[in-house]
Amino acid sequence: MLALVSPALLVILLLIVLPVGWLAWQSIYHDGFTLENYRRVFTEDIYWRSFALTFEISLAVTAIALLLGYPVAYLANSLPKGWSILILSLVVLPFWTSVLVRAYAWLALLQRTGVINQFLRYLDVISEPLALVHNTFGTVVATVHILLPFMVLPLYATMQKIPGDLMQAGASLGASPSLTFVRVFLPLSLPGVLAGCTMVFVLCLGFYITPELLGGGRTVMVSMLVSRNVELYNQFGAASAVAVVLLLSVLVIFFAVSRFISLERVLGQK
């Protein structure tokens, strides 16, 4: 077994563990041991505000992705095989387009002269264009779009494993379809909910291109502080300290989640 996984382990060691370790080292060692980079992260307002904004956006994106994704996964699960394959392909389809192209596509839709504003003005619903992009709203919309598959797929995988007999059993005992859903299906699908939410939330924490292009400069997420710090302080340590703090927060979240559910399930295994 070990021989089989050793190439993968080697790749992980060389491409992930070593560089991350080197970055972490840089954050505490620059011409001698220093905690200056961390002092800055924990005392200066901008870091606190960016971390707060990043977590707010990630929470909002996760909640919206769950609301949109659950019905899709439910539908894909309950329809005949052919239909569910079609639905799932549509969910996965955007993966073939780069994040950058999708961000620009949203710009074409949401901006002042974009399709949505033009259409609403044509219908006389609004007289002034709505500010749909270059703000947090536009960032959240585009991010939800990009991360939705990461919500739908774990949900679908979990729902597939809920035996259909249970619903029939509920019905045979006189429960209405909605009651069966609330009392039987929903609780059994919760591991999928937790898995999808964790994936989306954690991925969203590190988003860079979308807020950079659609945030209008005001939506400063943590990843943008990382790149800004390289420029500003001319050393990698200042940036990697921010990255290390973000990484540790992700690990804390994974640890917290793992107390409720096994990590293998979050990562789509069982």
Added chain:
Amino acid sequence: MTMRQHFGLGCTLLGAIGFATTASAAEQITFVSQGGAYQAAQTVAILDPSAKKLGITINQDSIPDAWPAIKTQVGSGKPIWDVVDTPTGYCLRGGEQGLMEKLDFSKIPNAAAMPEAYRSPYSVSYEFYSSVLAYSQKTFPKDVPNSWVDFWDVKKFPGRRALRNHPIATLEAALMADGVAPDKLYPLDVDRAFKKLEEIKPHITVWWTSGAQSAQLLNDGEVDMEMAWNGRVSAVAKEGAKVAFTYNQGVLQSTSLCILKGAPNLDTAVKFLNEAVDPVHQANLPLNIDYGPGNPKAFETNVIKPERAAQLPSEPANASKQALMSYAWWSSPAGEAAEKRWASFMQK
């Protein structure tokens, strides 16, 4: 600076191979610029003619942001690059941090003849661009915004606005909007500039980060006026968008040539530096791209026709309407502090 990215790698390689086969001279240097149409224009105007005249091989490389690579290369003790074309501020900062060779101007007569504001102990101005006030001619058909005072005047010139998400040139514009004369800006009164920026902040729709973005905003009519780089605005105008800009109160910025500390071909690099700012080579640059020559003597060569000269940021009459950026101030502790203050201004 991300405005001239994506130089076709093929071009670089082809260029390098071409030289390697034609020039048999042992002398060579590695020259690095920012790629894109910009590096292609230089190759025609400056690099090829210089290589031919000096009988040397110029190996080209390109990178959008050279700074991290400069630090890493010089830090390793064995740099690969010789000459870098990079925003002047990096040359100065690099000089202060011991990453650049101090230049001996007695060996670089072409640079020695340039005005002192156009060079530093570590660098020579190579080309100029300008951060200008650009506007939509659809929104402003007659009465056009013509200064930063107008840009700040949201009553007289209603409309959506954009500024660059960066303090460099933006603080200068704010101070000019507050009545400071273009030639009296430095040292910048940072508090005053940020106070003035607070005033316009609610009216700024987008704080752009890349040159491409600033062009898109103007092209799509997403904003009615903005600060943008002159080359970006003229490119949008060339494609038929109804946009224009003024050099009045523009901020004249430059990239410079500097030589990496411990460059493998120092002597050849110095010879190249002199040749690269030769007035005739320099005059050829604006015939290939919308940037002005770094050496003002280029305008006396008769290579640039008067109509063309009038469009260029560093043409003397245009230059006199603008503020010449002080990279020395921006790389001073006060400048670095102002740069750090920017992020917290953006978040509030």
